[in-house]
Amino acid sequence: MAVLRPFDKLPTLNSGILLLVGPDEALQQRLSETILQEKRDFNINVHLATSLPLPPERDHLRPRIDLIVFMIDIKSKYSLKKVECSLAHVDASFFLGKVCFLVTGVGRVNACSVEMNAVCKLGEAYCSPVLFCELELEDTRVATAQRLVRMLRICAGHIPGVSALSFVSLMRKSDDD
Amino acid sequence: MAARAGSSASAPAPTSVPAPAPAPAPAPAPAPTSAPTPTTAPAPTMAPAPTSVPASAPAPTSVPAPAPAPAPAPAPAPAPAPAPAPTSAPAPTTAPAPTTAPAPAPTTAPAPAPAPTSAPAPASSQGGSGGSGDSVGVDICSLLRLRNQMKEQLMEYKSAILTCQENFLDQEIEESVIQSATEHLENDIEEVKVSFHNKMLALQRTQISDALRNKLKQGDEDSRLILETMKHLVLLSQTIIDYQKKIHEKEQQLINIRRERLSLKVYGGQKLQQIQTMMKRQKEKQASMDVRKIEKMLANLEKEREMTTIIQNVFQNIIVGSKVNWAEDPSLKAIVLQLGKNVYLQ
Numbered sequence: 001m002a003v004l005r006p007f008d009k010l011p012t013l014n015s016g017i018l019l020l021v022g023p024d025e026a027l028q029q030r031l032s033e034t035i036l037q038e039k040r041d042f043n044i045n046v047h048l049a050t051s052l053p054l055p056p057e058r059d060h061l062r063p064r065i066d067l068i069v070f071m072i073d074i075k076s077k078y079s080l081k082k083v084e085c086s087l088a089h090v091d092a093s094f095f096l097g098k099v100c101f102l103v104t105g106v107g108r109v110n111a112c113s114v115e116m117n118a119v120c121k122l123g124e125a126y127c128s129p130v131l132f133c134e135l136e137l138e139d140t141r142v143a144t145a146q147r148l149v150r151m152l153r154i155c156a157g158h159i160p161g162v163s164a165l166s167f168v169s170l171m172r173k174s175d176d177d
Numbered sequence: 178m179a180a181r182a183g184s185s186a187s188a189p190a191p192t193s194v195p196a197p198a199p200a201p202a203p204a205p206a207p208a209p210t211s212a213p214t215p216t217t218a219p220a221p222t223m224a225p226a227p228t229s230v231p232a233s234a235p236a237p238t239s240v241p242a243p244a245p246a247p248a249p250a251p252a253p254a255p256a257p258a259p260a261p262a263p264t265s266a267p268a269p270t271t272a273p274a275p276t277t278a279p280a281p282a283p284t285t286a287p288a289p290a291p292a293p294t295s296a297p298a299p300a301s302s303q304g305g306s307g308g309s310g311d312s313v314g315v316d317i318c319s320l321l322r323l324r325n326q327m328k329e330q331l332m333e334y335k336s337a338i339l340t341c342q343e344n345f346l347d348q349e350i351e352e353s354v355i356q357s358a359t360e361h362l363e364n365d366i367e368e369v370k371v372s373f374h375n376k377m378l379a380l381q382r383t384q385i386s387d388a389l390r391n392k393l394k395q396g397d398e399d400s401r402l403i404l405e406t407m408k409h410l411v412l413l414s415q416t417i418i419d420y421q422k423k424i425h426e427k428e429q430q431l432i433n434i435r436r437e438r439l440s441l442k443v444y445g446g447q448k449l450q451q452i453q454t455m456m457k458r459q460k461e462k463q464a465s466m467d468v469r470k471i472e473k474m475l476a477n478l479e480k481e482r483e484m485t486t487i488i489q490n491v492f493q494n495i496i497v498g499s500k501v502n503w504a505e506d507p508s509l510k511a512i513v514l515q516l517g518k519n520v521y522l523q
Contacts, residue, residue, distance in 0.1 A: 007337045011330050014323055041322075093337065157330040158322075164333075169366055 004052065005091040006098055009064035015043035016156035017063050018148065021086055022071025023050050023079045027104060027135050031071075034145040042158060044149070052086035066156040067098055069148065074105045074114045080122075087126065097164030098155050099128040102144070107134035127168050489515060 018035070020028045025048065032046040045063065054062070068090065073079040083101075090099065101123055105111070123130035133144040155164045393400045493513050496503050503509035 007334055014319075014326065041319075093340070156326075157333050158326045160325045160329050163329070163336075165336075169363055 003089055003091050004094060006094045012063045016066045016152040017045045018152055019047045019065045019068045020071060021049050021052060023082050024073055031135055034141050035148060038145055038149050040149060051082050052089040067152045069100050069102050071102045071104055074103055075111050077113055080114050095126050095128055097167035100151060101128055101130045103132045104135045106132045129167055129171050
């Protein structure tokens with residue numbers, strides 16, 4: 001189907017499904033490799049896509065997606081545009097904590113062509129956390145992978161007492177009044 | 178890894194069965210080629226499906242070595258299970274979706290139900306979490322963990338159903354109302370969190386003090402040390418309080434001195450201004466006085482000059498009137514001749 005819905009399918013037992021959406025495929029590959037190298041006690045499936053909607057032909061083979069990570073490269077405005085176009089194909093109930101924006105390439109400050117303001121506004125408009133990372137370096141890539149694995153655990157419902165909805169309230173800044 | 182398994186499994190796939198490349202990779206390139214195949218693939222490959230299902234779950238994620246072999250076979254295996262689901266899923270709206278989705282699912286439930294229960298067994302052994310090396314043996318910890326997971330997922334689905342059941346289309350929704358409502362709710366959440374945290378802190382503090390008290394009652398080496406430390410702490414806090422009092426006093430003195438300095442400055446400024454005005458006034462007075470003096474002097478001078486000219490004239494007239502031969506006497510001559518000068522002056 002054209003729109004991704006969070007609760008349309010039954011969850012896969014003891015696994016978390018991660019969907020990475022972004023135009024840069026090499027970075028996605030590296031990040032997913034790092035994620036799969038993480039020590040964990042549940043299965044992780046990483047699906048890669050350059051844009052949504054996903055091709056409907058294989059939809060019945062796809063499992064339920066627990067966390068969508070939209071990857072925006074700060075060096076290209078094209079990635080931001082593609083991500084914005086893909087956002088239309090995600091159901092509104094996904095944005096209750098099951099969506100995350102990942103801004104890559106923040107190590108090079110002088111090559112920014114996407115404004116921080118625009119990215120932060122996007123995160124606020126869609127009530128989703130925005131993570132900043134640098135995937136070229138090993139350390140930060142491992143740290144990002146760990147964060148994503150933790151978020152995936154919560155979104156897949158593996159942690160009792162913590163649901164994905166808490167991401168929305170945890171993101172409130174303390175100076176917001 | 179999904180995409181890598183896809184690239185490695187696409188090679189054996191065309192040779193064995195024209196099955197689609199591994200299901201998880203939504204790459205557009207293989208999709209059109211495999212689009213017609215799922216309808217024909219399930220029929221011939223139903224027989225080997227149950228035996229290869231246990232290996233399907235870990236196939237996409239674990240070591241690539243076992244992935245190419247079972248990848249083509251299990252790809253059609255999940256196909257028959259969710260195949261009935263998509264036919265009904267697109268039709269209903271989101272509200273009945275969770276309720277009808279399980280309806281066709283139970284028909285296929287027996288097929289996937291025994292499969293996933295045995296799937297975690299190799300998953301846990303391959304993932305390295307389970308202790309037993311059996312393919313069937315699953316330890317109690319992982320079972321409990323799975324139970325918790327399923328409970329949590331059930332709660333999520335229940336809350337999703339609740340949200341779908343709420344009908345928002347009857348009344349107009351104003352964004353400001355929703356925003357204020359969310360703010361209220363978030364404030365409530367914050368307050369509850371903060372009060373909970375404070376209560377936890379208070380509870381921990383009472384627990385610690387109780388433990389300390391019990392420990393001190395025992396009266397052994399540790400408690401002696403604790404007692405000494407506490408006495409030292411009391412002493413230090415006392416000295417801190419004293420120093421802070423002194424600091425406060427000194428600060429007050431400093432403030433008083435500064436205030437006095439400020440008032441002195443202001444007073445000095447006023448005095449200087451007074452001096453300035455006075456000097457100005459004095460200068461003006463001087464100037465006016467000088468002017469008056471000069472005028473007076475000039476007037477006197479004029480008067481004296483006139484008097485001298487009058488006296489000279491009178492003297493000349495006397496000399497001339499007395500018919501004395503004034504040309505012989507040089508002094509008389511000088512006096513009479515001076516008349517010319519005076520006349521000239523006047």
